[in-house]
Amino acid sequence: xxxxxxxxxxxxxxxxxxxxxxxxxxxxxxxxxxxxxxxxxxxxxxxxxxxxxxxxxxxxxxxxxxxxxxxxxxxxxxxxxxxxxxxxxxxxxxxxxxxxxxxxxxxxxxxxxxxxxxxxxxxxxxxxxxxxxxxxxxxxxxxxxxxxxxxxxxxxxxxxxxx
Amino acid sequence: xxxxxxxxxxxxxxxxxxxxxxxxxxxxxxxxxxxxxxxxxxxxxxxxxxxxxxxxxxxxxxxxxxxxxxxxxxxxxxxxxxxxxxxxxxxxxxxxxxxxxxxxxxxxxxxxxxxxxxxxxxxxxxxxxxxxxxxxxxxxxxxxxxxxxxxxxxxxxxxxxxxxxxxxxxxxxxxxxxxxxxxxxxxxxxxxxxxxxxxxxxxxxxxxxxxxxxxxxxxxxxxxxxxxxxxxxxxxxxxxxxxxxxxxxxxxxxxxxxxxxxxxxxxxxxxxxxxxxxxxxxxxxxxxxxxxxxxxxxxxxxxxxxxxxxxxxxxxxxxxxxxxxxxxxxxxxxxxxxxxxxxxxxxxxxxxxxxxxxxxxxxxxxxxxxxxxxxxxxxxxxxxxxxxxxxxxxxxxxxxxxxxxxxxxxxxxxxxxxxxxxxxxxxxxxxxx
Numbered sequence: 013x014x015x016x017x018x019x020x021x022x023x024x025x026x027x028x029x030x031x032x033x034x035x036x037x038x039x040x041x042x043x044x045x046x047x048x049x050x051x052x053x054x055x056x057x058x059x060x061x062x063x064x065x066x067x068x069x070x071x072x073x074x075x076x077x078x079x080x081x082x083x084x085x086x087x088x089x090x091x092x093x094x095x096x097x098x099x100x101x102x103x104x105x106x107x108x109x110x111x112x113x114x115x116x117x118x119x120x121x122x123x124x125x126x127x128x129x130x131x132x133x134x135x136x137x138x139x140x141x142x143x144x145x146x147x148x149x150x151x152x153x154x155x156x157x158x159x160x161x162x163x164x165x166x167x168x169x170x171x172x173x174x175x
Numbered sequence: 176x177x178x179x180x181x182x183x184x185x186x187x188x189x190x191x192x193x194x195x196x197x198x199x200x201x202x203x204x205x206x207x208x209x210x211x212x213x214x215x216x217x218x219x220x221x222x223x224x225x226x227x228x229x230x231x232x233x234x235x236x237x238x239x240x241x242x243x244x245x246x247x248x249x250x251x252x253x254x255x256x257x258x259x260x261x262x263x264x265x266x267x268x269x270x271x272x273x274x275x276x277x278x279x280x281x282x283x284x285x286x287x288x289x290x291x292x293x294x295x296x297x298x299x300x301x302x303x304x305x306x307x308x309x310x311x312x313x314x315x316x317x318x319x320x321x322x323x324x325x326x327x328x329x330x331x332x333x334x335x336x337x338x339x340x341x342x343x344x345x346x347x348x349x350x351x352x353x354x355x356x357x358x359x360x361x362x363x364x365x366x367x368x369x370x371x372x373x374x375x376x377x378x379x380x381x382x383x384x385x386x387x388x389x390x391x392x393x394x395x396x397x398x399x400x401x402x403x404x405x406x407x408x409x410x411x412x413x414x415x416x417x418x419x420x421x422x423x424x425x426x427x428x429x430x431x432x433x434x435x436x437x438x439x440x441x442x443x444x445x446x447x448x449x450x451x452x453x454x455x456x457x458x459x460x461x462x463x464x465x466x467x468x469x470x471x472x473x474x475x476x477x478x479x480x481x482x483x484x485x486x487x488x489x490x491x492x493x494x495x496x497x498x499x500x501x502x503x504x505x506x507x508x509x510x511x512x513x514x515x516x517x518x519x520x521x522x523x524x525x526x527x528x529x530x531x532x533x534x535x536x537x538x539x540x541x542x543x544x545x546x547x548x549x550x551x552x553x554x555x556x557x558x559x560x561x562x563x564x565x566x567x568x569x570x571x572x573x574x575x576x577x578x579x580x581x582x583x584x585x586x587x588x589x590x591x592x593x594x595x596x597x598x599x600x601x602x603x604x605x606x607x608x
Contacts, residue, residue: 031226031241055337059245061288062337065323122305126292129308130316149226 020052022172023070023134027057027077034085034144034157038076041142041161045076045168060123067127070134072175074168075120078144078157085145086156088164090171093137095124140167202568202583209572212564214557214587227547232258232516232538233344239534239549240338245593248281248329249527251342252403253534258344260418261521261538262514269507270346272500273332275403276356277339278525279497280328282402283321283366285528286486286493289591290373291318294483297585298380314376317369321490324366328497331359346511356504363501367494371466374487378470382480383582385570387563389477390442391450392555394526400455400492402526409444410453410475417524421535421548424555436558437550443558446530447590448485449476460499463492479563479589486591516542527552529591553592560590 026042028035039056046053051074054066060075067073079089120139127133142164145154153161203211227238235254240247252274259266291314292304301307308315326337331351333339341347394405395414408414415423426437436443453475456464467488476485518540524533530552537546567586571579 029241031223031238057337061292061322062326064319065326122303125305126308126315129305130312130319132319149223 021071022049022051022175023063023067023073024051024053024055024168024172025057025063025066025073025075026053026055027060027075029056029058031149031151033146033148033150033152034142034154035078035147036151037078037142037144037153037157037161037164040153041076041140041164041168042074044161044165045074045172048165049169049172051168051172060120063120063123064127064132067134068132072136072138072171073134074138074140074171076140076142076164076168078147079141080144080147081141083143084156085143085154086160087143088160088167089139089141089143090167091139091141093120093124093139095128095133095135095137138171140164140171200564200583200587202564202579204568204572207572209565209569212561212568214561214564224547224549227536227544230544232261232536232542232544233514235534235536235544235547236342236344237340240342246281246285246527246529246532247338248278248333248342249525249532250534251339252278252525253523253527253532254536255342255344256404256523256525257521257534257536258523258538259514259521260523261519261536262344262517263519264345264512264514266346266512267507269505270511271403272503272505273347273350273507274342276497276500276504277329277332277342278402279493279500280325280332282325282493282528283328283370283490283497284323284325286490287318287321287325287373289528290377290483290486290490291315291321293591294486294588295377295380297588298377298382298480298483317372321366321369321373324362324494327362328359331355343511345514346507346509348510350506350508350510353504353506356501359501360498363494363498367462367491367498370487370490370494371462373490374466374470374484377483377487378472380483382478384478385480385567386477387445387479387559387566389449389559390439390444391453392439392444392446392531393450393454394524394531395454396458398458400451400459400489400496402496404525407524407531408454409439410450417522417533420522420524420533420550424533424550426550426554437555438558443562444555445559445590446552446555447482448489448529449479449482450530451526452476452485452488459488460492460495462495463488466491479586482589482591516540527593529553529593530556551593556590556592560587560592563589 024042024045026039028038030036042053042055142160144157201213235258236251239250239254296303296307299307329339334341341349391410392407394401395408396405406414407420424437424439456474472484516538520537522535524531532552533550535548536544538544563586564583567582571582
């Protein structure tokens with residue numbers, strides 16, 4: 013089976029790199045959640061554009077990524093994105109701010125807008141963010157982030173089972 | 176953003192849009208003359224090189240592939256070539272052919288992404304690919320279909336579309352079956368048609384009348400358009416062995432940037448599509464050469480804005496080459512040559528979509544990496560990109576700040592820099608004083 017003919021009902025996409033300390037939590041959570049559910053993990057991803065072609069027709073897409081928003085490291089947040097929203101949300105390729113950990117050419121919101129414009133948006137999109145602490149070069153997660161992995165996996169699997 | 180009086184202008188752009196990664200650009204103007212241009216990069220590849228030290232040589236392809244999420248195959252291929260060189264192993268030609276097929280997949284997906292989603296909006300007055308999709312949906316759909324075919328190749332040969340897991344030093348973990356590879360034929364024929372349509376589409380764009388002063392360097396192979404192997408060659412015909420790359424290319428540290436700036440023989444140079452086309456145009460597949468002729472492309476292109484046409488021609492070449500490889504496919508058996516480590520130094524260079532990617536490793540007799548050096552295309556191109564910026568900014572001083580900033584961003588985008596190869600963060604700042 014290949015990308016061209018395999019479309020899962022529920023798609024998991026972990027963003028990040030395991031060589032970027034806490035940035036590696038997204039792919040780790042996605043891989044574990046795939047083992048515990050019927051969802052398909054298409055990661056690890058580093059470019060949201062790679063979601064195109066993977067999420068077409070999906071009932072639910074769950075993007076799992078490390079975030080840095082100023083809350084306590086290890087905090088897990090589940091954010092439902094309105095896939096039908098008309099407004100141009102922040103993100104896209106204009107949003108790259110100095111100091112973010114993103115290397116994404118076009119942000120998730122930009123990709124969603126693009127997918128909407130060509131009729132390839134998924135029916136539902138949820139972001140599971142895990143607050144990271146360290147994003148330098150290296151392997152392994154911070155203790156607080158490591159401790160949050162099982163919570164994040166549970167959150168993802170719970171979302172999958174609702175479908 | 177702009178600061179300063181009429182006499183002094185400083186234009187700063189923070190967050191260059193539609194460039195892989197993040198960076199910053201600063202252009203300073205005084206008394207009507209561009210006095211300084213700086214493309215700032217904040218993180219050196221040295222950190223990754225340090226991470227490789229102490230690891231087993233067999234891990235290099237996968238670790239380095241994760242350095243750059245945008246062209247992982249390029250990193251895998253250069254790492255494999257360097258390790259095989261260090262260990263004195265020459266792989267089976269069938270392995271080389273399968274590597275080339277995998278690499279064609281990366282070229283197709285990377286070029287389709289850049290041409291359609293990142294670069295074309297510049298020429299059509301669109302703010303971004305979304306606006307382009309709203310205006311010309313079939314074009315964007317064609318680009319995405321091309322990208323999917325590239326991903327399909329990577330998934331079929333590499334085991335996974337995004338970060339291939341089937342590559343190892345010496346070859347592959349598993350050779351795909353004949354029928355699996357044969358099934359790529361039909362999508363590749365469609366992709367080649369789409370690539371030809373791409374050349375016609377971008378060949379009709381209007382290009383600013385700019386001529387760069389480029390010193391081109393690319394790998395060259397006598398039989399085909401160099402991708403997975405070749406000899407570093409300049410457009411003037413001079414060439415040298417990959418083993419000498421590390422001695423001839425001098426990287427210097429510049430205060431404003433943590434990335435290293437590369438010079439060859441004391442001068443900056445340019446790698447990537449324009450260089451490859453100028454040096455290897457004679458060995459392009461005939462269908463790609465004809466496509467270039469049909470849109471009036473000269474055999475050497477020095478207008479950086481026309482790089483989009485050259486990328487489209489390379490899309491045709493990659494699709495056609497992949498199709499030939501699919502038709503001639505013989506599964507390598509065994510899928511990999513066993514590589515026993517030995518103490519020594521090895522070098523490898525391949526053509527990533529955006530330019531030449533060099534790796535060098537020193538390993539001990541157990542295969543432990545003692546030293547690593549990675550020279551990504553973007554750090555080689557950085558000085559030339561700054562040179563372009565100086566020229567474009569000077570020529571555009573009559574533009575208002577917004578338009579000048581836009582033009583400068585385009586000048587950066589012409590070279591498809593992958594800032595995340597050279598650095599993780601890049602802020603773009605255009606400053607006028």
